[in-house]
Amino acid sequence: MPFRDLREFLTLLEEKGELLKTKKPVDVRFEVSSYIRKTSDQRGPALLFENVKNSTMPVLGGMFATRERAFLALETSAQDFVHKFQNALEHLEPPKLVASGPCKEVIHTGSQVDLTQLPIPIFSEKDPAPFITLGLCISRDPKSGGKNTSIYRLQVKGRKRLGIMAQHLVRQLIEAEAMGKGLPIAIAIGTDPVLPLATQWMAPYGTDELALAGALRGQGVEVVKAETVDLEVPATAEIVIEGTVLPNVRDVEGPFGEVSGYYTPSNAKPLIEVSAITHRKNPIYQAALTGMPTTENHILKQLPLEATFYWSLKKEFPGVTAVHFPAAGTVGMICVIAMKQVYECEARNVIATMLGSRRNKIIIVVDDDVDIYDMEKVLWAIATRTQADEDVVIFPRLVATAMDPSVHKLRVGSGLGIDATKPFGRPFPEIVKVPGADTVSLDDLKKY
Ligand SMILES: Cc1cc2nc3c(=O)[nH]c(=O)nc-3n(C[C@H](O)[C@H](O)[C@H](O)COP(=O)(O)O)c2cc1C
Ligand SMILES: [Mn+2]
Secondary structure (H helix, E strand, O other): OOOOOHHHHHHHHHHOOOEEEEOOOEOOEOHHHHHHHHHHHOOOOEEEEOOEOOOOOOEEEOOOOOHHHHHHHHOOOOOOHHHHHHHHHHOOOOOEEOOOOHHHOEEEEHHHOOHHHOOOOEOOOOOOOOEEOOEEEEEEOOOOOOEEEEEOOEEEOOOOEEEEOOOHHHHHHHHHHHOOOOEEEEEEEOOOOHHHHHHOOOOOOOOOHHHHHHHHHOOOOEEEEOOOOOOEEEOOOOEEEEEEEOOOOOEEEOOEEOOOOOEEOOEEEOEEEEEEEEEOOOOOEEOOOOOOOOOHHHHHHHHHHHHHHHHHHHHHOOOEEEEEOOHHHOOOOEEEEEEOOOOOOHHHHHHHHHHOOOOOOEEEEEEOOOOOOOHHHHHHHHHHHOOHHHHEEEEEEEEOOOOOOOOOEOOEEEEEEEEOOOOOOOOOOOOOOOOOOOOOOHHHHHOO
């Protein structure tokens, strides 16, 4: 059964010891983020702050900070999640319009609209303002009507103003501007946990990410009409912010502590004028930390990205058994691939294919006997199975990610491939094994 809302998922997390509720008074300026930082670094529980200074709303943070919690959200496992994504892609399930929902229990419009009433954290030292970091931004192409749902950071700029740094939504905005209009937007915060994960699928422009969410949950996402814009929003969201991205306005946004582990500089970005805030009774504000890996921002991206590349590589190279984008590589700058080589040099073809994609900075290919989710084992494979003169490939001058601070020119970088598979077709030493180590448990010893 899919989760109806965020609250059902929190109940599950609590049962599993994966949620820590606290009444410690906390400040939204750095204090909430300091605890999310701590639990992320310790792979600790999600945190629910029930006593936030100057606010009646609790703040949730760190919910997606571990892969295990993301698997719980998707009701899947480390073995099955790639299949779950593929199956969902083949059976998209559009949202279902319903008459009303809990997100309408309280409605603020006009002069009642005040973003500063929400307990939005200031996360990192150089962030100039509070940022909404887990808002699902829903919008529509003004020409085709095609919907888009994605997570974009939103900088609070006053009671009714938000800055936005967006991708697909900007294409829609440019269409709207050409028609002399603004772009209506609705931002859902605190939803069924499948929704944020679904938005991280690298869907082609024009694909409704909410339909993928519906397929992943096995039931269309229930949506209700927004109050002040012609859009539909998830019915069980904790909080919904409605507004318009203003046409032909760009305003300074940032800096912001980003997924690269560095601040990205301030820049001119679009501006949202907020027209309504609706919420459930006693709403929970959901925050997500972004910054030095690992954060929930990294985990949210990781699973959809791994599933996407697993299937695209698998088509060409059936020997590929797993794809991992480690958080340390910011989920994009390092990709580790496990495979059973069928032909000599096949790992190098995989490297060449990956260097031709947009995730092309450092590609490491290992044999399928290496646990690619354990970077110690990956380093061991590099140490013991590569010779630099034969197994390293450097490809100069490729499109780089905008998040790479080491480039000389923005978005121009180079690619590195490391073939850390064993020499093909030659005898190679056997791996040392301790009989029984896979099956014993230290709990056996506690019984005596
Ligand atoms: C917590 C979080 C925050 C994000 N913030 C931004 C952002 O501010 N701007 C952006 O362009 N992408 C951001 N992303 C990445 C996009 O959500 C992601 O690339 C998405 O697939 C893009 O969707 P789109 O292609 O529909 O634009 C963020 C992702 C997460 C998980
Ligand atoms: Mn999109």
